[in-house]
Amino acid sequence: xxxxxxxxxxxxxxxxxxxxxxxxxxxxxxxxxxxxxxxxxxxxxxxxxxxxxxxxxxxxxxxxxxxxxxxxxxxxxxxxxxxxxxxxxxxxxxxxxxxxxxxxxxxxxxxxxxxxxxxxxxxxxxxxxxxxxxxxxxxxxxxxxxxxxxxxxxxxxxxxxxxxxxxxxxxxxxxxxxxxxxxxxxxxxxxxxxxxxxxxxxxxxxxxxxxxxxxxxxxxxxxxxxxxxxxxxxxxxxxxxxxxxxxxxxxxxxxxxxxxxxxxxxxxxxxxxxxxxxxxxxxxxxxxxxxxxxxxxxxxxxxxxxxxxxxxxxxxxxx
Numbered sequence: 001x002x003x004x005x006x007x008x009x010x011x012x013x014x015x016x017x018x019x020x021x022x023x024x025x026x027x028x029x030x031x032x033x034x035x036x037x038x039x040x041x042x043x044x045x046x047x048x049x050x051x052x053x054x055x056x057x058x059x060x061x062x063x064x065x066x067x068x069x070x071x072x073x074x075x076x077x078x079x080x081x082x083x084x085x086x087x088x089x090x091x092x093x094x095x096x097x098x099x100x101x102x103x104x105x106x107x108x109x110x111x112x113x114x115x116x117x118x119x120x121x122x123x124x125x126x127x128x129x130x131x132x133x134x135x136x137x138x139x140x141x142x143x144x145x146x147x148x149x150x151x152x153x154x155x156x157x158x159x160x161x162x163x164x165x166x167x168x169x170x171x172x173x174x175x176x177x178x179x180x181x182x183x184x185x186x187x188x189x190x191x192x193x194x195x196x197x198x199x200x201x202x203x204x205x206x207x208x209x210x211x212x213x214x215x216x217x218x219x220x221x222x223x224x225x226x227x228x229x230x231x232x233x234x235x236x237x238x239x240x241x242x243x244x245x246x247x248x249x250x251x252x253x254x255x256x257x258x259x260x261x262x263x264x265x266x267x268x269x270x271x272x273x274x275x276x277x278x279x280x281x282x283x284x285x286x287x288x289x290x291x292x293x294x295x296x297x298x299x300x301x302x303x304x305x306x307x308x309x310x311x312x313x314x315x316x317x318x319x
Contacts, residue, residue: 021209021319022179025056028147029134029172034064034101038136038169042127045156047077047086047120048171049148056114058091060181060318061121062105062174065097066202068129069186072097074106077156079118085150085159086120098186100202100218101130103174107183107318121173122156135170143170180287182206182318184213187235188244190295190310191255193302197221197272199295199310207291207317210282215313220272220297227269228296229276232260235292235314251304258312259292269297280317289317 024030028050040046061074075092079085093106123132137143148167150159159165184206192198202216217227236243238260245257267274280286295310302308 022059022176022181024174025058025177026050026052026173026175028174029170030174031134033134034130034172035133035136035169036130038131038133039067040065040125040127040129040131042125042153044125044127045152046123046125047150047152047159048122048173049079049118049165050121051118052114052116055116056112056175057177058108058112058114058175059178060105060107060176060183061093062103062176063123063132064102064172065104065125065130065132066099066101068097068126069099070097070126071095072104072106072126073124075108075122075124076112076114077120077122079120081118084163084165086122086156089122089156090114092122092124095183095185096187097126097129098202099200100216102202102204104185105174107181111178121175131169132172133169134172137168137170139166139168142168145170147171179319182208182316184313184315186311186313188256188258188312190219191252191308193221193297193299193308195221199227199297199308201293201295201310201313203313207278207280207315209280209284209286209317209319212277212279213315214275214277215293217267217269217274217295217297217310218272220269220274220295221299221302222272224269224272224297224299226298227267227274229265229267230259230261230294230296231263231265232292233262233290234260235312247305247309252307252309253303255303255305255307255309257309258294264296286317287319291315291317
């Protein structure tokens with residue numbers, strides 16, 4: 001069953017003419033392999049130097065990260081060949097970083113025309129979290145394919161690394177070009193169940209016409225027998241109630257309802273983890289449609305309501 005097709009009659013959708021799809025125009029280490037022993041410092045700007053032989057029309061940027069929350073920024077800067085440093089910020093997008101490791105990033109406010117030559121991919125990390133590294137290395141023993149990178153702790157006014165910068169890690173990154181890329185990010189927070197377990201909503205990829213993304217559950221109690229992914233069309237109201245809604249009066253103290261519930265998808269977690277694939281049909285009327293999601297986790301011993309809840313997810317369908 002296509003989840004978004006089921007929702008299409010319930011969401012407020014703008015009927016849009018078919019548009020050119022986005023494409024993955026730059027992909028470095030485009031896989032799920034990462035060095036789990038490397039974390040980010042910061043807050044800082046991490047700048048990775050890249051080259052392109054053809055002009056790019058960048059619309060979305062992504063890194064592989066998680067294990068932290070906070071607002072991250074991601075953008076493209078020009079290259080100053082005299083100083084070998086990032087030059088001018090051409091454009092930056094922001095997203096709320098999720099704790100579950102995976103490809104995360106942001107749509108750019110406007111497409112960035114990147115001319116052929118050298119440029120910088122700049123990630124503004126809030127401080128901490130998984131570094132977007134496939135293979136870690138050292139200056140004396142750099143990883144194969146390691147890119148030149150620099151860091152700034154003052155918003156790009158100065159960059160460390162001397163004249164030549166650093167070259168040790170193989171960084172993971174992706175750039176999408178053209179079209180109207182989708183987006184997905186987390187918001188809010190979950191509530192703790194028995195054994196101090198807190199369910200966490202994560203995700204893999206973004207909602208895109210003709211593709212499948214996955215919404216994940218981690219951190220639920222290992223003994224959890226069932227969970228439900230609630231999908232809705234609003235994070236503001238549901239059945240006349242204002243969201244977010246404090247669930248303490250309903251028997252779930254510290255828990256919050258973060259989105260409306262139009263559809264529930266049941267799963268049976270294994271050791272507190274689960275995932276649901278959301279297949280987006282090739283239907284132009286879904287382009288730019290927003291939807292929201294939250295895990296409801298069965299936990300009879302945790303609350304009198306018998307449920308605990310995850311943080312929320314906010315998606316926008318792209319192409």
